[in-house]
Amino acid sequence: MLLFESIKLAFNSIRASKLRSILTLLGIAVGLFSIIIVMTAISAIQNSIETTFNSIxxxxxxxxxxxxxxxxxxxxxxxxxxxxxxxxxxxxxxxxxxxxxxxxxxxxxxxxxxxxxxxxxxxxxxxxxxxxxxxxxxxxxxxxxxxxxxxxxxxxxxxxxxxxxxxxxxxxxxxxxxxxxxxxxxxxxxxxxxxxxxxxxxxxxxxxxxxxxxxxxxxxxxxxxxxxxxxxxxxxxxxxxxxxxxxxxxxxxxxxxxxxxxxxxxxTNEQLIEQFNDLTKYFKLGAAVVAFIALLAAGVGIMNIMLVSVTERTKEIGIRKAIGARKQNILTQFVIEAVSLSWFGGMIGIILGVIGGNVVAVALGVSVVVPIDWIVIGLLVTTFVGVAFGVYPAMKAANLDPIEALRYE
Structure with missing residues (x-):
């Protein structure tokens, strides 16, 4: 029950600060979009190239x-x-x-x-x-x-x-x-x-x-x-x-x-496929570098918004602690909020990346693909970003003294 309550609180927090949240989500979305669109397009091209090479x-x-x-x-x-x-x-x-x-x-x-x-x-x-x-x-x-x-x-x-x-x-x-x-x-x-x-x-x-x-x-x-x-x-x-x-x-x-x-x-067809993969690895590396920079910036944004959220909700945290909430409950709540924020932006970036990559594939006359492996990797990355940059604000919230928090104006 705590998990669903924490997720609900996370989305209430996002809705309460729409502009700030959108700007933070944008960083995550851009990072995932940049790598997913490249990987989707390359996967579609690779499938078509491999089919052609296998015709040998x-x-x-x-x-x-x-x-x-x-x-x-x-x-x-x-x-x-x-x-x-x-x-x-x-x-x-x-x-x-x-x-x-x-x-x-x-x-x-x-x-x-x-x-x-x-x-x-x-x-x-x-x-x-x-x-x-x-x-x-x-x-x-x-x-x-x-x-x-x-x-x-x-x-x-x-x-x-x-x-x-x-x-x-x-x-x-x-x-x-x-x-x-x-x-x-x-x-x-x-x-x-x-x-x-x-x-x-x-x-x-x-x-x-x-x-x-x-x-x-x-x-x-x-x-x-x-x-x-x-x-x-x-x-x-x-x-x-x-x-x-x-x-x-x-x-x-x-x-x-x-x-x-x-x-x-x-x-041989194996040599052709291997040589093509050698060529595409530089595009993948470039996309990964862009995604890393964007996700790093987005992670800092998540940490910033969570620190602001902790400050704004100091009295709320004090009340929760006063009625029996433990440090672990507060920590879990704010980590889940950070992960939810990261996941929401990540899903937007993944969906747009898959659509954009397949638009490129169709324009090049190759088959549409859904790169399940890269979607899973993208979700794992967004989870890591949410946890990595959400832990510090969550620990700060969990360590607040309840009496001092109740006095906070």
């Missing part, structure tokens, strides 16, 4: 010229630029001499293309990728209409195309795209399939691309760009063994001297 497959890895995320000094970037490109022939040789991979898909691409159909055309931002027949299996690309490529399509230089959902929406609103002829840089391609829609990530569509047989790509666009290889393993447990075989074979194909670092990059 948990039993796959990619070989490419460049690191997935490029950070470092200019000297390192120059070294990467000076690497020889990975070639389609190297990928084909790798496929021939390795035994463990289930499939090795080869791709080479160009961006910024315009796709035309009759009098319609897309924006000049479509990616065109030349791929081998087994790229679809290794990359787990699903075709919902028509079919994907076969070995004979690639070997026969068939000018076929499998298109993403964005191309369908832009050019074939009321027309079956299968069998239609599109133009890419004035080259004619027959559509034989449509990919399953994947949606967008961070405002970037994953459906704005066209795949063509790699032999046709080299014929139309050349082979001066670096290729990439996606290796599909039997299962997750065999990744390490398969990776060792593939690295050794590719080093031999590219004639990398013994003792010298690989002149290509191995990329």
């Amino acid at each position: 497959g948990t039993n796959n890895f990619i070989i490419q010229k460049w690191p997935a995320i490029q950070m470092g000094n200019p000297h390192r970037r120059r070294e990467l630029r000076n690497r020889e490109n990975l070639t389609v022939k190297q990928g084909e040789k790798l496929r021939e001499i390795t035994k463990l991979p289930v499939a090795i898909g080869i791709s080479i691409g160009r961006g910024g293309r315009t796709i035309k159909f009759r009098n319609e055309k897309t924006n000049p931002n479509v990616s065109v990728a030349g791929v081998t027949y087994d790229y679809f299996m290794a990359r787990d690309l699903k075709v919902v209409e028509g079919r994907n490529f076969t070995r004979s399509d690639d070997e026969g230089n068939k000018p076929y195309a499998v298109i993403g959902a964005d191309i369908v929406n832009a050019l074939f609103k009321n027309i079956d795209p299968i069998g239609q002829i599109i133009k890419v840089d004035n080259f004619n391609l027959e559509i034989i399939g449509v990919f399953e829609k994947k949606g967008s990530i961070l405002g970037q569509s994953q459906d704005n691309f066209v795949c063509i047989p790699i032999s046709v790509f080299e014929k139309y666009f050349g082979s001066e760009r670096s290729a990439s290889f996606i290796v599909m393993c039997k299962n997750k447990e065999s990744i390490s063994e398969t990776m060792d075989e593939v690295i050794g074979a590719l080093r031999k194909i590219r004639k990398v001297p013994a003792g010298q670092d690989n002149d290509f990059e191995i990329v």
Whole structure:
């Protein structure tokens, strides 16, 4: 009963000094808002990024010229630029001499293309990728209409195309795209399939691309760009063994001297997620610093308002002690008041932070999340702030001499 009575007294005290209480609550709310909005937005982005990275497959890895995320000094970037490109022939040789991979898909691409159909055309931002027949299996690309490529399509230089959902929406609103002829840089391609829609990530569509047989790509666009290889393993447990075989074979194909670092990059979804988390930790640290400063200021505000409250209610404390209230009762009452004040401001900050973070997530085209872990952490922090900065005023109130308190005017 004492607990509920103390909470009731706490809210009566807050209502009695509305402006002072609002200013104090504002500090707590700003502190929690600043960290919750960042953590909510980052959590939403992380979920979307992890889903996208996992599309590589948990039993796959990619070989490419460049690191997935490029950070470092200019000297390192120059070294990467000076690497020889990975070639389609190297990928084909790798496929021939390795035994463990289930499939090795080869791709080479160009961006910024315009796709035309009759009098319609897309924006000049479509990616065109030349791929081998087994790229679809290794990359787990699903075709919902028509079919994907076969070995004979690639070997026969068939000018076929499998298109993403964005191309369908832009050019074939009321027309079956299968069998239609599109133009890419004035080259004619027959559509034989449509990919399953994947949606967008961070405002970037994953459906704005066209795949063509790699032999046709080299014929139309050349082979001066670096290729990439996606290796599909039997299962997750065999990744390490398969990776060792593939690295050794590719080093031999590219004639990398013994003792010298690989002149290509191995990329797995775990590495991509880890690198992304390394990038976001600085945003989290910044939010934590802002939140700490705001909560420190808010804690001082809570201590101040509680000290003022003790002074204003000195006679009330004297009366309570005179009729039998113990030190522990007075101490508990004022600590609960401080915690209630902190919790009220914290809840406002958490609610606004979750809403604000998800507004950012929606604007970036990623899924909405509710970061339960950070909400719990936020509530624990507000409780700590209330207790830490409420104990001193509560002890001061509990130690008042009842006779002197009754005489107080």
